[in-house]
Amino acid sequence: MTQQLKSTLDRFLLFVGGxxxxxxxxxxxxxxxxxxxxxxxEQIYQIGFRSFPLIFITALSTxxxxxxxxGIGLAKFGGQPYVPKIVSxxxxxxxxxxxxxxxxxxxxxxxxxxxIGSMVVTQQIDAIRALGxxxxxxxxxxxxxxxxxxxxxxxxxANLVGVVGGLIVGVTELKLDPEFYILKVTxxxxxxxxxxxxxxxxxxxxxxxITACYFGxxxxxxxKEVGLATTQAVVVSxxxxxxxxxxxxxxxxxx
Amino acid sequence: MIEVRRFKxxxxxxxVHRGVSFHVEQGECLGLIGGSGSxxxxxxxxxxxxEKADSGSIVIEGQDITQMTERELIGIRKKVAYAFQGGAxxxxxxxxxxxxxxxxxxxxxxxxxxxxxxxxxxxEFGLADSENLxxxxxxxxxxxxxxxxxxxILNPDTxxxxxxxxxxxxFNTRKISEMILRLKAKKKTxxxxxxxxPVAFEVCDRIALLVHGNLDIIAKPKEIQQDALHPISxxxxxDIT
Numbered sequence: 001m002t003q004q005l006k007s008t009l010d011r012f013l014l015f016v017g018g019x020x021x022x023x024x025x026x027x028x029x030x031x032x033x034x035x036x037x038x039x040x041x042e043q044i045y046q047i048g049f050r051s052f053p054l055i056f057i058t059a060l061s062t063x064x065x066x067x068x069x070x071g072i073g074l075a076k077f078g079g080q081p082y083v084p085k086i087v088s089x090x091x092x093x094x095x096x097x098x099x100x101x102x103x104x105x106x107x108x109x110x111x112x113x114x115x116i117g118s119m120v121v122t123q124q125i126d127a128i129r130a131l132g133x134x135x136x137x138x139x140x141x142x143x144x145x146x147x148x149x150x151x152x153x154x155x156x157x158a159n160l161v162g163v164v165g166g167l168i169v170g171v172t173e174l175k176l177d178p179e180f181y182i183l184k185v186t187x188x189x190x191x192x193x194x195x196x197x198x199x200x201x202x203x204x205x206x207x208x209x210i211t212a213c214y215f216g217x218x219x220x221x222x223x224k225e226v227g228l229a230t231t232q233a234v235v236v237s238x239x240x241x242x243x244x245x246x247x248x249x250x251x252x253x254x255x
Numbered sequence: 256m257i258e259v260r261r262f263k264x265x266x267x268x269x270x271v272h273r274g275v276s277f278h279v280e281q282g283e284c285l286g287l288i289g290g291s292g293s294x295x296x297x298x299x300x301x302x303x304x305x306e307k308a309d310s311g312s313i314v315i316e317g318q319d320i321t322q323m324t325e326r327e328l329i330g331i332r333k334k335v336a337y338a339f340q341g342g343a344x345x346x347x348x349x350x351x352x353x354x355x356x357x358x359x360x361x362x363x364x365x366x367x368x369x370x371x372x373x374x375x376x377x378x379e380f381g382l383a384d385s386e387n388l389x390x391x392x393x394x395x396x397x398x399x400x401x402x403x404x405x406x407x408i409l410n411p412d413t414x415x416x417x418x419x420x421x422x423x424x425x426f427n428t429r430k431i432s433e434m435i436l437r438l439k440a441k442k443k444t445x446x447x448x449x450x451x452x453p454v455a456f457e458v459c460d461r462i463a464l465l466v467h468g469n470l471d472i473i474a475k476p477k478e479i480q481q482d483a484l485h486p487i488s489x490x491x492x493x494d495i496t
Contacts, residue, residue, distance in 0.1 A: 124344075126339070126343060130305060130336075130343075131332065131360065132329040132330075132333050133356075
């Protein structure tokens, strides 16, 4: 038991150190041209464009379910008119960016870790180094930057789709007037609500991409470790998003 | 010239190299043999900084690479090429793009010149029709040949061969041996890690045996072939692991 605890602590400390070193290397390499535009565009397509259907479905169903739950729950107290306000605020401040990040962590984080891990096992990462180029520049930076660019955009899209999902259920199931719904949403939401939600996406993007690249690059041998790295990347980045969300929310309230 | 002095490397409690020293002259080909797990590949990887030495020095053209950062090693890696055992081709790229990669990274050649250079090289390596294929659709022998072609495309001074003939049929073994001999004829320095003794005898000027973390036994192929009791002859017959 003690041994297991020590091993977990060792791995945690290794991860914290590795995360910090990788982030520093990314920052350092970003300062040195040339920049890999083509690779960045490829990753924006993979991470941003190809995540679009998943984020659309997630956001739409979240908005719809939240509206249904609040509508039924608040109906007992005559609180249905507050549904547009509660749902849209929850989506913009929390659900949109957090659910988007969790879905991206699952889809993209897993893909990154397994792809990079496989490249380690087949010596492709060594080949990049042996050919006088940098895996940080060629592999890590395009993925980190693409996630950094795409996640806030996907979060913004999730906000919009989530609110529209709420509107659909509000009108069809709760029999709310669509004009009333839209008026309530537009008079409730402020730019601050949008930025406090989407602002967190920038941090979540770093959590997802650096964590996935770290676990991919630290694969030592064999395909079994690739699978393990993939699982670890998703689990750890999800935990970082959920725990980080609390502290970032507090931080944004202070600011 | 490459000079390795008192090179030590350990992984955890396992001491792989206990102070290895040797040198390779310009244009010479040194064969590096030893049992599985004796640290041949680790030693080879260390020669271009893919592994860090625990102590000792590796001097290439007057520069100790053990003290270099990744950024400083780029210059060395353009002059010292590494041919990986499995080719280590980028599986998301075609053969053409794999070969173009170093040229696009390190030269100002126009795409038309890159295309010509690659086609010439593929022809020389007997791979003329494979430029649009992906590595996954190549045989092991073809992957190794493409890997070797990619390694030498920047015209390096030294080539490090990591078991280039392992697992190959006699035809592909012959092809690889001929390529190494052609590079040797161009005065390229080479270090060849292999278990294939006939190839080592054919292409190497000297052969070194790595045993128990030391590399004290170095001899010319002729000396080994003429002496059945030479430690390398005994190793070749399977009596030393």
